[in-house]
Amino acid sequence: MRVWSLFLVIATGTFLLRFSVIALWGKIGTVPDSIERGLRFIPPAVLSALVLPAIVTSGGHFEIGPPAAAGLVAILVARKTRNVFLTIVAGMAALWIIQAM
Amino acid sequence: MRGEPVQTRSLANRDGKQVSTQPEPARPRCLPRPGTILGPTALYCSKDHATWPILLGIVPFGLIAGISAVSVGLTPLHGVGMSILVFAGASQLAALQLIGRNAPFLVVAATALIINARLVMYSASLAPHFEEASTGRNALLSYLLTDQAYAFSIRRFAQRDETVRARLSYYLGAAITLWATWQISTAVGAFLGASIPDAWPLDFAIPLVFIALLVPAVGNRADAAAAGVAGALAVLFVGLPYNLGLPLAAATGIVVGIIVERNRS
Numbered sequence A: 001m002r003v004w005s006l007f008l009v010i011a012t013g014t015f016l017l018r019f020s021v022i023a024l025w026g027k028i029g030t031v032p033d034s035i036e037r038g039l040r041f042i043p044p045a046v047l048s049a050l051v052l053p054a055i056v057t058s059g060g061h062f063e064i065g066p067p068a069a070a071g072l073v074a075i076l077v078a079r080k081t082r083n084v085f086l087t088i089v090a091g092m093a094a095l096w097i098i099q100a101m
Numbered sequence B: 001m002r003g004e005p006v007q008t009r010s011l012a013n014r015d016g017k018q019v020s021t022q023p024e025p026a027r028p029r030c031l032p033r034p035g036t037i038l039g040p041t042a043l044y045c046s047k048d049h050a051t052w053p054i055l056l057g058i059v060p061f062g063l064i065a066g067i068s069a070v071s072v073g074l075t076p077l078h079g080v081g082m083s084i085l086v087f088a089g090a091s092q093l094a095a096l097q098l099i100g101r102n103a104p105f106l107v108v109a110a111t112a113l114i115i116n117a118r119l120v121m122y123s124a125s126l127a128p129h130f131e132e133a134s135t136g137r138n139a140l141l142s143y144l145l146t147d148q149a150y151a152f153s154i155r156r157f158a159q160r161d162e163t164v165r166a167r168l169s170y171y172l173g174a175a176i177t178l179w180a181t182w183q184i185s186t187a188v189g190a191f192l193g194a195s196i197p198d199a200w201p202l203d204f205a206i207p208l209v210f211i212a213l214l215v216p217a218v219g220n221r222a223d224a225a226a227a228g229v230a231g232a233l234a235v236l237f238v239g240l241p242y243n244l245g246l247p248l249a250a251a252t253g254i255v256v257g258i259i260v261e262r263n264r265s
Helices: A003-024 A033-040 A042-056 A066-081 A084-100 B004-015 B040-048 B052-071 B076-086 B089-100 B105-116 B119-130 B135-143 B147-159 B164-193 B202-217 B221-236 B245-264
Strands: none
Touching (some): A003 B105, A033 A042, A033 B245, A042 B245, B052 B076, B052 B089, B089 B202, B202 B221
16 A cells, blocks of 8 residues: 555645645635534534444444444443543443353 | 643733733633643643543553454554554544455545545634644644544633644644554554464454444434444444445434434424
8 A cells, every 4th residue: 555645645645735824824815614514513523423333233234232332331420521532441441252152 | 720820820920910810810820831732741641631531441442443453364563554655543443443344545535435435524623723823833733634633622612712833732742642643552562463372352352442432422212223223233234245235224324313314394
């Protein structure tokens, strides 16, 4: 895999996204309201699309197993504590305990 | 406003001028001299503004980004290079997850960029506050723009009417501290990654980081609808070729979120 060229493409694109409105401010108008409203939903939509397959599928099939249970534990801990570190530790520990049972 | 009198006094000493009895309330407490913005002053400034809880939050996230680079088969140098070039954690982890699944180049790049498209929103929100800054400074602050740096500075900018130099100092102080913390934690993760036993289920760390980011991102019913639909579709589409399910599911979730929000208001 052309790893470095992949990184360069992602890096350039990401920089342009960050610089976009800051660079063009005053030259063109601001971001239309409708687009900004769409951008607001990127974090919940994308993160959820990344999380759910990782915890409820296995080998390309739907499966409720130890990762799903551990994921649920992590979600509850995240809701309660809002702490990244505790969420990771709780999820890892839960997976380890459930798999050992 | 604690500390203001000290600040005015020291400024008066340095400039040898009289201090007005009514100091300007917006005067920043850690305004660096020109050219020292990248120096230790900036780091001092951020300490002043309590970046520490946020820094502690990104350390495990950075460690996992470094460890994951190695666990999907890249070298530690790739992990470090990716962090320096891209400097956007969620997209880095998503890209690594897809690299691990042998997804094609375009799908990896597109997924990472979809995740980072939210940065346009921050760019738009910060733009009016930095319109007088030079292009070079604007490029630098853009490279350093993250969820955390944004959340930090916009709160302050909304409260106080400061000079652009004061804003730059505040923003760069926080952003550079976040940058350094991220780079150090990914580097440590990448070099440690090689020595972690294969038996540890480290693949599971990436979804756990995403869970920690997802939960606070769901604030209302529209967010929940976007997350629910995107998640369910991503599971349904899991067998699609080239990992195309992810971008499709996310895009549909975003549209559903917009519709739900429109119907509520």
